[in-house]
Amino acid sequence: MSAASSATADAAPKRPFDPSLADPSPPSKLQRSSQPDISPAEKLESAADGDGASGAESEAMCGARISRAQRYLVAVEYAGTRFSGSQQQPDKRTVVGVLEEAFHKFIGQPVSVFCSSRTDSGVHALSNVCHVDVERISKRKPGEVLPPHDPGVVKRAVNHFLHKNEGDIMVTDVRCVAPDFHARYKALERTYHYRVLCGPERPSIFEKNSASHIPEDLNIQDMKKACNILVGHHDFSSFRAIGCQAKSPVKTLDELTVTEVFPFMFFPSSLERSEMESPDGSLVYSGPSLTGPSGEGSDASSTTSGKSACENGQEFGKRLRHRCFVVTARAQSFLYHQVRLMVGLLKAVGTGDRTIADVERIMDAKTVTAVPPMAPACGLYLANVKYDPIV
DSSP states (O other), X not given: OOOOXXXXXXXXXXXXXXXXXXXXXXXXXXXXXXXXXXXXXXXXXXXXXXXXXXXXXXXXXXXXXXXXXXXXXXXXXXXXXXXXOSSOXXXXXXXXXXXXXXXXXXXXXXXXXXXXXXXXXXOEEEEEEEEEEEOOBOSSSTTEEOOOOOHHHHHHHHHHHHHTTTSOEEEEEEEEEOTTOOTTTTOOEEEEXXXXXXXXXXXXXXXXXXXXXXSSOOOHHHHHHHHHHHSEEEEOGGGOOTTOOOSOSEEEEEEEEEEEXXXXXXXXXXXXXXXXXXXXXXXXXXXSOTTSSOOTTOSOOOTTXXXXXXXXXXXXXXXXXXXEEEEEEEESOOOTTHXXXXXXXXXXXXXXXXXXXXXXXXXXXXXXXXXXXXXOGGGEEEEXXXXXXXX
């Protein structure tokens, strides 16, 4: 990860800022400190689907970079479709690059943003976490350091500038943390979700970038059995893509599950509406599966049939509803592309292209060439990064 270069406040362009976003706290006259160079260790890229190694090196990579700066922990969500990944890359639109630009516009000087988890091009995040050091300099008296901004001010101000960009990334939470708190190395566990739509028709244009699609139906029971084999402390060399920088392929996978869920674009039929709503208007549903064969009067149809909507007696213009499955993976850290490679194997098991015995054989092979092709990036979501309670 390349850090943004330092610059003095005098050299930074002066931009107008919404007064409503200003911190009402009274200024305190402090002498502005110089910003030292970021250590080479801080620039290391994460080598996992969304994580990095932990250990003694983390201590060397933590620490206050700016003596008068406040370190903030920032949670962001984004649709990864138009991003070339999370990490900074020359001449590419990235999550870190867009965040650093928004912070620069907010405070009037360059900052360096460090992500807890790396995501590739096309991968989404419900919550990725970063840390950033912000030194609040007076715009009226350059060189005068003011008390740090309130986290709420930071959230509103940065979102103000992010909204003027593509509108596909948003800050969801901001906390003040200690100067040595590192978003990547302090993470205790990471959770990913992967969405799969199955059915004979192509997905809606509203979902084509938010889930992967397979035309075949999936055997969820076989997929669950495969999950049980993969969970635990193993050598995951078969799920380690070329280019992985992790020191060891041995990881502990705490959770790997597959669950059938409501389709993302779910609009209930008249029958479903009556079954889902209680007299007081709250949501209750105890009817048959919404993703299986429909009952009389339902807009839904079985997705296991290859017949057209008209042949199934479907109302003209109404689309078949896909079944939707979510694979959830949870661990402290993952190897590069590990989650997508595991999902690729689970899909192959679900369609019958691979057997349960094949899963054990692939694990024992300890080479990525033994595993089926990895799942596309569009279905993967970084869901959560967990830390010890932050005061």
